[in-house]
Amino acid sequence: MRVVSYLRVSTARQGASGLGLDAQRAAVTAYISAGGHTLATEYVEVESGTKAGRPQLIAALAECRLHKTTLLIAKLDRLARNVAFIANLMDGGVDFVACDMPQANRLTLHLLAAIAEHEREMISQRTKAALAAAKVRGVRLGNPRGGEVLAGTYREGAAASAAGRRAKADQHSRAAAPAIREIVTSGLDSSRAIATALNRRGIPSPTGGTWYEEQVRRTRRLSL
Incomplete structure (x- = not known):
């Protein structure tokens, strides 16, 4: 069995x-x-496991759909601590296996996701309660130079985030390149026709949504 692994922190x-x-x-x-x-x-x-819009997970799922491979994760909670997310994933046409429970059936996965989601909510509640209690005791929360520090951190983070998004989009584009070559071989060569064919196959674009002509052109340039 060919597998695609997904690791998350x-x-x-x-x-x-x-x-x-x-x-x-x-x-x-x-x-x-x-x-x-x-x-x-x-x-x-x-x-964060609370966010469904994760570029690397989107790219991993796209590759699994494209090459009919299985998504492999170490633990279920690394995928998501969200029952609805797990349910949608299981209905999305991608097989996946959790190393800590490889024989788990659909009901077991739902139950484990529910437990993980409950654990996440309890951690959030305990953190909020601890911060509220500290505030009552007069503990000063945050950094007195918070605005200045955050401004610098924001600029650095924004630049790093933009670079990361570009790199992830490029990686996703390369994963879709074989499908594009297959479509071109079938006789469709215009960017519009290729985008339509990719959308019909249910292959997500580099941004996780619908394919457009410019995305097709960029993917073809990257795969040359």
Whole structure:
């Protein structure tokens, strides 16, 4: 079985240090070795599990749909702590396996997602309660130079985010390149016709939505 692995951590610090990623990668590697599977691509995301719009996950799912591969994750909660998200994923035409419970059926996955979602909500409530109690005790929260610090951090973060989005879009474009070549081989060569064919196949664009002519042209330039 060919698989596409998806690893996720919630903070940039975890992503830079490798904390969490190493353990997930080890679990994925062990599963692949034990089953004699083949790893096609590894996708790594630094993003909160509460957000559904994750570029690396979108790219991973697009590759799975394109090449009929299975999405492999180390733990279910690395995919999402959201019941609706898991339900939509299972209905989206992509098979996926969690290394910590490879034999889980659809009901089991729903239950585990519900437990993970409840855990996330409890953590949020405890954090808010602790901050409120500290404020009552007179603890000064935040940085007195917060505006100045945030301005610099925002500029750096915005630049890094833009660069990251471009890189992720390029990676997603390359994943869709084989489908475009197949469409061109079938006799469709205009960017508009290719975009229409990709949309009919249900392959997400580099931004996760509908394909347009310019996106097709950019993808073809990147794949040359």
